[in-house]
Amino acid sequence: MKAYGKLVHVELHRVRWLLAALMVLTLVIQVAALVWTARSGVADIREAETIGRSAFFSDDKLSFSWLIFNTQVLFALPILLSIAVLVLYVFLIWYRDWLGRSTFIYRLLTIPTARRNVYFAKATAVLLLILILISFQLILLPLEEWLFKLVVPSDLWEPSVFTDAILANQAFVWVIPLDGSRFLVSIGLGMAGVFALFGAILLERSYRIRGILLALLYLAACLTIVVYPLLTLGIDQTYSFLYPFEILLIELAIIIAVTLFSIWMSLRLLDKKITV
Amino acid sequence: MIEVDKVSKGFARKKVLRDVSFTVEKGQIVCLIGLNGAGKSTILKAIMGLTPIRSGRILVDGKKPDRRLYERIGYVPDHLTMPSSMRAVDALTFMEDFYPNWNASRAAELMSFFGLDFKERIGNLSKGTAAKLNLVLGLALDSDYILMDEPFSGIDLFSRERIAELFSGDMIDGRGVLLTTHEVGDIEHLIDKAVILNKGVVARSFDCDRVREEEGKSVVDMMREVLQA
Amino acid sequence: MSTGDKWVNVVFNSRDPVYSQVIRLFKERIATGRLRQGDVIPSRREIAAMLKINPNTAQKAYKEMEEQRLIVTEGNSPSRITSDMEVLRAIRTELIDGAVQAFLDSIRNIEVPIDELLERVRTKYAEESKTAVEKEKEGARGHD
Numbered sequence: 001m002k003a004y005g006k007l008v009h010v011e012l013h014r015v016r017w018l019l020a021a022l023m024v025l026t027l028v029i030q031v032a033a034l035v036w037t038a039r040s041g042v043a044d045i046r047e048a049e050t051i052g053r054s055a056f057f058s059d060d061k062l063s064f065s066w067l068i069f070n071t072q073v074l075f076a077l078p079i080l081l082s083i084a085v086l087v088l089y090v091f092l093i094w095y096r097d098w099l100g101r102s103t104f105i106y107r108l109l110t111i112p113t114a115r116r117n118v119y120f121a122k123a124t125a126v127l128l129l130i131l132i133l134i135s136f137q138l139i140l141l142p143l144e145e146w147l148f149k150l151v152v153p154s155d156l157w158e159p160s161v162f163t164d165a166i167l168a169n170q171a172f173v174w175v176i177p178l179d180g181s182r183f184l185v186s187i188g189l190g191m192a193g194v195f196a197l198f199g200a201i202l203l204e205r206s207y208r209i210r211g212i213l214l215a216l217l218y219l220a221a222c223l224t225i226v227v228y229p230l231l232t233l234g235i236d237q238t239y240s241f242l243y244p245f246e247i248l249l250i251e252l253a254i255i256i257a258v259t260l261f262s263i264w265m266s267l268r269l270l271d272k273k274i275t276v
Numbered sequence: 277m278i279e280v281d282k283v284s285k286g287f288a289r290k291k292v293l294r295d296v297s298f299t300v301e302k303g304q305i306v307c308l309i310g311l312n313g314a315g316k317s318t319i320l321k322a323i324m325g326l327t328p329i330r331s332g333r334i335l336v337d338g339k340k341p342d343r344r345l346y347e348r349i350g351y352v353p354d355h356l357t358m359p360s361s362m363r364a365v366d367a368l369t370f371m372e373d374f375y376p377n378w379n380a381s382r383a384a385e386l387m388s389f390f391g392l393d394f395k396e397r398i399g400n401l402s403k404g405t406a407a408k409l410n411l412v413l414g415l416a417l418d419s420d421y422i423l424m425d426e427p428f429s430g431i432d433l434f435s436r437e438r439i440a441e442l443f444s445g446d447m448i449d450g451r452g453v454l455l456t457t458h459e460v461g462d463i464e465h466l467i468d469k470a471v472i473l474n475k476g477v478v479a480r481s482f483d484c485d486r487v488r489e490e491e492g493k494s495v496v497d498m499m500r501e502v503l504q505a
Numbered sequence: 506m507s508t509g510d511k512w513v514n515v516v517f518n519s520r521d522p523v524y525s526q527v528i529r530l531f532k533e534r535i536a537t538g539r540l541r542q543g544d545v546i547p548s549r550r551e552i553a554a555m556l557k558i559n560p561n562t563a564q565k566a567y568k569e570m571e572e573q574r575l576i577v578t579e580g581n582s583p584s585r586i587t588s589d590m591e592v593l594r595a596i597r598t599e600l601i602d603g604a605v606q607a608f609l610d611s612i613r614n615i616e617v618p619i620d621e622l623l624e625r626v627r628t629k630y631a632e633e634s635k636t637a638v639e640k641e642k643e644g645a646r647g648h649d
Binding site: 003006010014100101102103104105106107109110111112113114115272273274275276 | 321324325326327328343344345346347351353355356357358359360361370373374375376377398399
């Protein structure tokens with residue numbers, strides 16, 4: 001247990017600069033988008049005022065909710081980028097230890113602790129990275145609201161409900177934990193995917209060239225097992241034998257089973273088959 | 277005692293190891309000799325559980341290796357396996373954090389023996405310096421056995437002499453040592469026993485002084501005899 | 506250990522057992538008087554470090570020397586050169602006889618008359634001792 005905690009620390013410590021870069025990127029893009037959009041919004045209203053009341057605005061005030069709605073792409077961009085980097089990181093977290101000058105995997109696999117600690121430390125590092133980035137976005141939003149208030153002249157500023165503002169962006173809907181169950185589904189599906197990819201990576205690392213084929217077959221099998229019931233049980237069909245809720249329950253059970261199998265297989269590979 | 281017993285690896289056509297057997301006793305310095313690709317590193321990795329074997333068994337003091345094995349055996353791979361962003365001191369801290377048998381005072385002693393700088397970044401170390409730090413990480417563990425993979429390869433003459441000195445000192449004394457080399461010349465008077473490996477097969481395994489005494493042959497003579505036959 | 510510095514830079518040949526080469530080193534030192542009866546000798550660990558050999562080999566050499574009654578070890582005190590003059594004299598004879606035998610084996614084929622041979626040996630020996638002394642002086646100066 002102690003080794004597990006230390007290993008998580010080691011993993012996070014190694015990725016700290018990547019994490020910092022993603023945070024800075026998010027901050028810079030969102031703040032730039034905020035300032036630019038708010039300014040042009042203010043300019044539009046001022047212009048409309050000089051030529052008389054504009055027909056484009058239902059009212060002539062700007063709210064934070066308006067801002068989030070009007071910065072869809074630019075606010076979502078760093079989030080999508082972070083997700084892309086996290087997917088890459090899932091591969092990097094293993095391959096980095098095999099390839100390159102320092103094959104750290106030699107050391108990781110020869111510390112006197114169960115190898116599952118190495119495995120779960122890496123999974124935990126991925127999860128923590130996701131949670132840290134989400135928390136960062138959560139902290140960033142109120143600061144952005146405050147900044148928005150500074151940029152927009154008080155006569156044009158209008159209050160809005162914070163959660164409404166968040167829901168105005170399609171990306172936030174999925175990653176910001178406003179709706180507990182939806183958030184859990186996002187994170188849960190994400191981690192199930194991470195475990196499946198870990199399994200594929202360890203298959204490749206254990207069997208090398210043959211392993212690539214095994215890994216692809218394995219991923220295809222995982223995907224089929226998860227998606228097939230959705231298609232055949234017919235969640236969108238009117239004459240389904242089962243209630244949608246029951247189908248979702250079956251899906252949940254399948255995903256949990258697939259994930260548990262992935263973990264079991266990965267740990268076995270790490271213990272018996274892995275080659276450095 | 278480390279027992280490598282009829283260990284095979286690979287497939288029918290391309291065997292990496294074939295029925296390899298030998299032992300390393302505590303207090304004994306055993307050298308695995310062979311050309312590149314003979315399977316020397318693979319044997320060390322197999323002992324450390326870093327690569328699976330197809331058949332045969334490996335026992336350490338009569339027991340199958342488990343995770344506590346890594347406290348009994350220190351392993352010095354053929355290159356330093358610490359992230360290049362770490363400093364030397366971080367690498368030592370890492371070892372102290374994860375190995376209950378880490379001996380910090382011995383590590384400090386070794387660091388000064390080799391004249392290593394704690395603050396140097398691992399990515400900036402020269403090959404010889406990295407090899408020395410690599411040895412520090414393996415030797416500063418209080419372990420019964422030490423495995424060293426090509427500790428003399430690609431290292432300048434003076435570093436090589438410094439490393440060879442370890443074998444006649446307290447750092448090694450009493451432990452069982454298994455090291456590999458493709459060039460035994462430098463160290464042949466340091467080793468107790470030689471195991472000559474040729475294409476995955478143990479060609480000869482002998483007590484060095486006995487072969488000198490009974491056949492008047494050096495280890496290099498034996499190597500030439502086996503590998504050039 | 507006053508004799509410590511004299512043990513460094515020994516080069517071993519690779520075709521004779523290392524332990525017997527170590528024993529030979531001791532015998533040479535005894536024969537030349539650099540080690541005298543009753544002298545304390547380095548411990549096994551010390552000699553291993555000085556000669557840069559495996560401690561097991563040092564152990565084996567000492568064990569062998571104990572069996573040959575060349576050295577004696579009493580309890581926990583350090584090993585010493587034996588006080589048995591008989592043994593010490595035998596060593597000198599053994600070394601000389603061994604060297605002479607090797608010399609004779611290599612010279613026999615040339616069939617040199619014994620008087621000429623002895624004369625040659627005497628001249629060569631004198632020359633070499635002279636240069637050796639000079640070299641040692643130079644060496645000593647170099648160290649300063």
